[in-house]
Amino acid sequence: MTKKHTNVISISPEIQVGGKDIIFIAGPCAVESYEQMQAAAPAMRKAGLNVMRGGAFKPRTSPHTFQGLGKEGLKIMRQVANEFGLLVISEALGVEHVPLLAEYADIIQIGSRNMQHYPLLWAVGETEKPVMLKRGFMSTVGEWLLAAEHITTRGNENIILCERGIRTFGDSIQNTLDVNAIAYLKKNSPFPVIADPSHGTGRSELVLPVAKAALAAGADGLIIEFHPQPAEALSDKEQAVALSELPRFVEEIRELAGLFGRGVI
Ligand code: PEP
Ligand code: MN
Numbered sequence: 001m002t003k004k005h006t007n008v009i010s011i012s013p014e015i016q017v018g019g020k021d022i023i024f025i026a027g028p029c030a031v032e033s034y035e036q037m038q039a040a041a042p043a044m045r046k047a048g049l050n051v052m053r054g055g056a057f058k059p060r061t062s063p064h065t066f067q068g069l070g071k072e073g074l075k076i077m078r079q080v081a082n083e084f085g086l087l088v089i090s091e092a093l094g095v096e097h098v099p100l101l102a103e104y105a106d107i108i109q110i111g112s113r114n115m116q117h118y119p120l121l122w123a124v125g126e127t128e129k130p131v132m133l134k135r136g137f138m139s140t141v142g143e144w145l146l147a148a149e150h151i152t153t154r155g156n157e158n159i160i161l162c163e164r165g166i167r168t169f170g171d172s173i174q175n176t177l178d179v180n181a182i183a184y185l186k187k188n189s190p191f192p193v194i195a196d197p198s199h200g201t202g203r204s205e206l207v208l209p210v211a212k213a214a215l216a217a218g219a220d221g222l223i224i225e226f227h228p229q230p231a232e233a234l235s236d237k238e239q240a241v242a243l244s245e246l247p248r249f250v251e252e253i254r255e256l257a258g259l260f261g262r263g264v265i
Helices: 034-046 071-084 095-104 118-125 141-152 179-188 197-201 204-216 243-259
Strands: 023-027 051-053 087-091 107-110 131-134 159-163 193-195 221-227
Touching: 023 034, 023 243, 034 051, 034 071, 034 221, 034 243, 051 071, 071 087, 071 095, 087 095, 095 107, 095 118, 107 118, 118 131, 118 141, 131 141, 141 159, 141 179, 159 179, 179 193, 179 204, 193 204, 197 204, 197 221, 204 221, 204 243, 221 243
Parallel strands: 023 051, 023 221, 051 087, 087 107, 107 131, 131 159, 159 193, 193 221
Antiparallel strands: none
16 A cells, blocks of 8 residues: 555544644543543643543453443433543444444544454445544554555545554563654555553553654554543553643643644644
């Protein structure tokens, strides 16, 4: 594939991914309560961010842990987002969730475990919603791009790729964010690429430095997990960054993006 340009994906009339500005998506791993989302939203607004994340249908490795609030979680998130003028990204875990996500979210997330769930890819391909396709943690870049084509061949070209870390030999970290893949895709694919240094490292203290590495490699954005009280998070607590750190994170990312002539939205 020879790259000519990066597609620019419109999430709203004002917010684009793949253009000059870096999109900084923030929010908890999972929607846990109205109060939790209401704590996150004003902090995001204050930091100048526009897109809030939060899983309602959670793909948990263990069936004995919190599985998400389901439709109730989507409703909470949409309500809080509307109150604060934010956009929303959330995951469709199965084909049956796609109509709900199309109704409640502005971007539909396809999780790492579902990168090759073809009926799900076809289902989001038949909507017009922007789709964020996460890389399977044991998938090659070639397989990832073919997964994206399962979506585009059904008519939906609004795809954002998300590098979220792959399995490697490191045993002190959960995953390894493949910075090579970001640089490669920026040269060889038309899709915007964003990085998830939260799942990409699995450890909160590594999130900011690895986010910066992704940006230096050319990423068009970041998706980072924040929680008002990380120690109490119902999922992915080891990688959750305290919401009180959000202003510093955004400031440091803004400074680095500026060196590349990019803003942060
Ligand atoms: C998530 O974004 O919370 C998530 C479950 O991510 P992944 O699919 O990359 O594991
Ligand atoms: Mn998570």
